[in-house]
Amino acid sequence: PQSVVQEVNELWEQGYREVTLLGQNVDSYLWYGGGLKKDFEKASDIQKATAVDFAGLLAMVAEAQPGMRIRFSTSNPQDMTLDVVRTMARYKNICNYIHLPVQSGSNRILKAMNRLHTREEYMQLIDDIRQIIPDCGISQDMIAGFPGETEEDHRETLSLMEYVKYDFGFMFAYSERPGTLAARKLEDDIPDQVKKRRLQEIIALQQKHSLYRTSQHLGKTEEVLIEGPSRKSDEHWMGRTSSNTVVVFPKEHYEVGQFVMVRIDDCTSATLLGEAVGHAENME
Numbered sequence: 001p002q003s004v005v006q007e008v009n010e011l012w013e014q015g016y017r018e019v020t021l022l023g024q025n026v027d028s029y030l031w032y033g034g035g036l037k038k039d040f041e042k043a044s045d046i047q048k049a050t051a052v053d054f055a056g057l058l059a060m061v062a063e064a065q066p067g068m069r070i071r072f073s074t075s076n077p078q079d080m081t082l083d084v085v086r087t088m089a090r091y092k093n094i095c096n097y098i099h100l101p102v103q104s105g106s107n108r109i110l111k112a113m114n115r116l117h118t119r120e121e122y123m124q125l126i127d128d129i130r131q132i133i134p135d136c137g138i139s140q141d142m143i144a145g146f147p148g149e150t151e152e153d154h155r156e157t158l159s160l161m162e163y164v165k166y167d168f169g170f171m172f173a174y175s176e177r178p179g180t181l182a183a184r185k186l187e188d189d190i191p192d193q194v195k196k197r198r199l200q201e202i203i204a205l206q207q208k209h210s211l212y213r214t215s216q217h218l219g220k221t222e223e224v225l226i227e228g229p230s231r232k233s234d235e236h237w238m239g240r241t242s243s244n245t246v247v248v249f250p251k252e253h254y255e256v257g258q259f260v261m262v263r264i265d266d267c268t269s270a271t272l273l274g275e276a277v278g279h280a281e282n283m284e
Helices: 003-011 037-042 043-049 054-064 083-090 105-112 119-132 151-164 181-185 192-217
Strands: 019-020 069-073 097-099 137-144 169-173 221-229 237-242 246-250 259-267 271-279
Touching: 003 019, 003 083, 019 054, 054 069, 054 083, 083 119, 083 192, 105 151, 119 151, 137 151, 137 259, 151 192, 169 192, 192 259, 221 246, 221 271, 246 259
Parallel strands: 019 069, 097 137, 137 169, 246 271
Antiparallel strands: 221 237, 221 259, 237 246, 259 271
């Protein structure tokens, strides 16, 4: 953890204003001065007392640089603890955004995928996150047409999406990946046209939910970190809110790397549109 904090401090000195703690599964992070996580039970009492899990690492980084935005990715539902969510809620500079891959809304397909969470456990985690951080942005990964997926399995995915109403997502049709358990054990038995149709239904529903989520920002004034020019206009800046929603607004006298308060006046399913009303530090 000390090396992570040192790197964050160095990045701050170099002018960076946002960092992402990145791992294939960040929630499995555990440092105790010993070996692998599975060997933790054999650790000494001193090692256990000074161990740092992911919630602890988040807190250390947030406290080291209170002006730095902190994000993290990716979480596995079965490993994400509410300690992490409570830590997010405790520190203003930890962004209110969680990428929480689910892949399918069907327990049968989740089991076939060797995912270690059920539909019900995932929904309970969503409920707990919403209770602790009501305005938390949540995104998904979803696969359409996994081997053996029936229309009922697909409908369960759509119903899960209706329950969560994700801010945005990363959606794909299943394709064999060489070397994986699915490629070795399961026949890719869903016709391409069925995969494509199911994927389009998932995408259409996500676009509906994305518009629902962006419309909830209308009329609010939110802190935005300016990342660079808008792709569509050199006269506008592009930045993101804490919940990872893209915001576009006129440049005026603001600069990249500044935190500004932006009044949200309009939106699409993917973007918030507004006007800057001042630097964030002036709005405290």
